Amino acid sequence: MTSESPFPPEPSRASVISHPSGQDRSPEVLIGGQRWPVLTLSLSLLPPVPRIPLCHGLEPRGLCPVGPSRRGAEAGAGRGGPSAGGAGPGRAGAARNGGDGGMGWALLVVGLLMAVYTLLRYGLRGAPRPRARPDLRGRTAIVTGGSSGIGAAAALELARCGARVILATRSARRGEAAASRIRRETGNNQVQFMHLDLASLRSVRAFASTFLRQEPQLHLLINNAGVSAGGTTEDGFSLPFQVNHLGHFLLTQLLLERLRSCAPSRVVIVASSAHCAGRLRPESLGRPPSGLFSTFQDYCDSKLANVLHARELATREQGTQVTCYAVHPGFVNTSLFRHAPLWLKPLLLPLAWLLFLDASEGARVVLDCATQDGLEPLSGRYFTDCGPRLPWAAGRDDRLARALWEGSERLVGLGTAGGHQEGHREGRREGAAAPTGQ
Template identity: 60%
Template structure:
């Protein structure tokens, strides 16, 4: 390959310094020394490039690929090593692609929930449903015709999410109610407001959770409070309505991190300091989710209320990047897109536990990838589960005589409502007029239906 350049001779360089051409007089002015040096250096570089790109002649007379140029050197003696390097490079790329295919089909690609149950006339509560897995879960429930309550901490984000879900699902029965799981008083206030305004509760999905305390410093274990104690208290307060509307289901979103958990009952509520303690506290809270689900299934046996722990898989959600330094986001976001599931994929296992037919005998079990999965011995210890139940009652501020038994009368059920969650309904949910703006959403008293029920106790301070 020839680029059309040739290297200058010493005589030409001398003529250039004198401002003339070889063998002829010229009136061209002499170049400044700086420009002359740059010009000479450029010519030398062009000659080196021309030599590197020239086709090599290996043994046998055939023109070959200039492996020496690829390796940064010259000469036929380096061609075999260059060919071996190229083969190793291609082999490495093939292995990486194969590994990614295995990771994608085993971790990233989630099996879809194939439950066909219609939820018309049913009511579902999804905590932390303003984004990520919770929002995708609520969207699917709304598409099936359910009345969906988004229980979120931020009013602004919760109302915006409710507006988006109403628009996307065509179901106007999607509302927001305030709930802060870190505050036991907020949990009690939510339960009181819900029981006084909603006649049914068929599905309760505990999706909200945190993976780090951030900059918050509380005099208690914030990770355990939000991930376990708050959901425990909320379930306890809503159990009367769940039993009244049986068959009903409770889904607790856990994590594979529970396998690293080791509960220390002598220091359950101690404050968490430092990232190492946060990692351990997060794993402990996920183990508490699995043990709570196991004990809850024992407590509810024969009531028609079933419960399941669900692992959504590795998901690219706000929980993943919320506590990562911002300067790492440009590096981690592309990697997360490659190897983590989208929130819609992460919602499939919780939806499976909430909608799938015939899994009632598996109440209390742990599910991953829409299949029941065995857990380590620490997560199936019945004595530890019962001990955690009693400790959670104390941490939640439940009085010794305060239980979850209900004396309220069963609520009337519409004749058109199916008698079981697993009963498919042939009709699709009817579309409704969309709301105009999230800012114009009416307040809670206008959104929810006010149906008189037995008066509930006033919320107690935690």
């Protein structure tokens, strides 16, 4: 079967100069009284335009040339075979075109989502206000949890200001790496790592003993380290309550005399707005709570303890030039959320990446309370990025703050003769009788 193609034949690609019909030379043009030949380039120099079948809904099917797919269909029909209408190359090409279109829409949607993310993440929040920091040369600071997150960002800025910075962290590998990175970025060689595991009261005592033996000064203590995971420590206490509160309470008490001798000095305790859901009972301090959301409740209890610790410490240190501040750094995307329940991570992690602050932004209010002049009259207050704020009602309960202080002294073995063994045994007894928060 033959058919004439409706497309004109392609011109020969051998012709370069076209000669008008009836002339034996090229056309000329008169310029400045002289004749100049005109060269005309043939379209055959351009690559041939591919022939696009127009039969797929663009032209009447009768005008479409017989292509390979139709020939294949007819040949198949002539042999008694099945029609190729459902599996010919034309349909395959259409399927490929449809796939390319779907990919284009997918890329467009991804691009729009990225644009929305950028707008929300950086546009609507506004640019952060620049902070002026004082010169801290000659001053010594301890930052717990200084190997990552808010602690690392705060330590970096303190080192930039010239302070001697001790990174008190549990992991030697991460602590040494963070100290090396900060020294390299700031040029300040007075950044050191010291081992501290707040989940072990024995480690807290060993750290304090080593620090007091090696370091003659201490002007700034930033109690930053924290966990949100459930569990029980080797001392028998709830893991979040000991790491977030009890360990820091003992550390502060062991270093308090050095802070007094180097006054004016400050203690900054990283708390959280989650203290609003805290429910502290002095008779059951250190016990993991029960219930479906026990881990979250445990975390909120420890954050309430942070707020009350700062309040009571400020009351007890009046007249010593040691001041204390509780800080809510904001919702910050840090490794704290690695302990979130598996069912919550698919919702929480995208929100954290999209809307939460990064570590350097979260460290701003911590650094403000650590370095800003004129905050002494506000000792014991609760701070956010907007300045001092009233905590929730439980965070303003002075009687509860006093009961927490006395109970914490008892649990860590301070305040009474022979109290270390008594508090240790009681902590183990309470922890053993209570279920873990996991």
